Amino acid sequence: xxxxxxxxxxxxxxxxxxxxxxxxxxxxxxxxxxxxxxxxxxxxxxxxxxxxxxxxxxxxxxxxxxxxxxxxxxxxxxxxxxxxxxxxxxxxxxxxxxxxxxxxxxxxxxxxxxxxxxxxxxxxxxxxxxxxxxxxxxxxxxxxxxxxxxxxxxxxxxxxxxxxxxxxxxxxxxxxxxxxxxxxxxxxxxxxxxxxxxxxxxxxxxxxxxxxxxxxxxxxxxxxxxxxxxxxxxxxxxxxxxxxxxxxxxxxxxxx
Numbered sequence: 001x002x003x004x005x006x007x008x009x010x011x012x013x014x015x016x017x018x019x020x021x022x023x024x025x026x027x028x029x030x031x032x033x034x035x036x037x038x039x040x041x042x043x044x045x046x047x048x049x050x051x052x053x054x055x056x057x058x059x060x061x062x063x064x065x066x067x068x069x070x071x072x073x074x075x076x077x078x079x080x081x082x083x084x085x086x087x088x089x090x091x092x093x094x095x096x097x098x099x100x101x102x103x104x105x106x107x108x109x110x111x112x113x114x115x116x117x118x119x120x121x122x123x124x125x126x127x128x129x130x131x132x133x134x135x136x137x138x139x140x141x142x143x144x145x146x147x148x149x150x151x152x153x154x155x156x157x158x159x160x161x162x163x164x165x166x167x168x169x170x171x172x173x174x175x176x177x178x179x180x181x182x183x184x185x186x187x188x189x190x191x192x193x194x195x196x197x198x199x200x201x202x203x204x205x206x207x208x209x210x211x212x213x214x215x216x217x218x219x220x221x222x223x224x225x226x227x228x229x230x231x232x233x234x235x236x237x238x239x240x241x242x243x244x245x246x247x248x249x250x251x252x253x254x255x256x
Contacts, residue, residue: 060176091142
């Protein structure tokens with residue numbers, strides 16, 4: 001490449017970086033565990049994700065039917081985020097947050113801010129303020145699919161997330177959506193409308209499905225579930241990880 005072309009290319013790159021941030025352009029290289037992340041708390045799943053957990057500075061989503069374990073997994077990620085002495089925000093649109101269960105999952109109630117937005121639009125409007133604060137390790141937005149499918153909410157999600165990409169990347173904060181699928185339905189990505197915006201913006205999407213109860217002396221002590229990595233921009237997608245959650249001591253074991 002001639003020196004004149006090199007200068008023009010360099011000027012073009014500098015212009016893009018000034019407008020979109022230094023991270024907008026980088027060398028092409030393989031993703032690795034060096035990407036900042038927070039562990040899911042399940043070693044088998046962390047391994048399958050390729051980077052060791054849920055990436056920082058990006059949007060992720062956990063999907064599942066009610067009682068599938070999506071909230072439980074989110075709580076474990078929050079607990080791991082708090083281990084760095086950072087705070088977490090939980091936007092609870094359905095007001096189903098159980099502080100006792102959260103503590104049971106290892107969440108420190110003194111390091112979590114519980115917010116009850118009036119509606120989905122207000123929840124989305126709060127996100128830029130929490131991200132701009134810079135002191136949050138993690139933001140969780142618990143928004144059922146039935147709310148996401150409302151036309152005005154879908155438009156708000158598309159607009160909000162598009163504007164959050166750059167500041168979220170700079171903050172290093174995890175933005176995690178919990179999407180509860182319709183009650184009684186078999187967990188499936190087909191439940192999502194094709195033009196829904198959240199799947200487009202999410203870097204990682206995990207679909208969790210409860211498979212069977214675990215028993216100890218005829219008493220239910222936990223359950224096994226399969227987690228499908230439905231989308232992964234940082235590693236291989238389509239893989240599954242088996243997880244087992246115990247109710248007695250919350251000691252988690254992975255199976256393959």
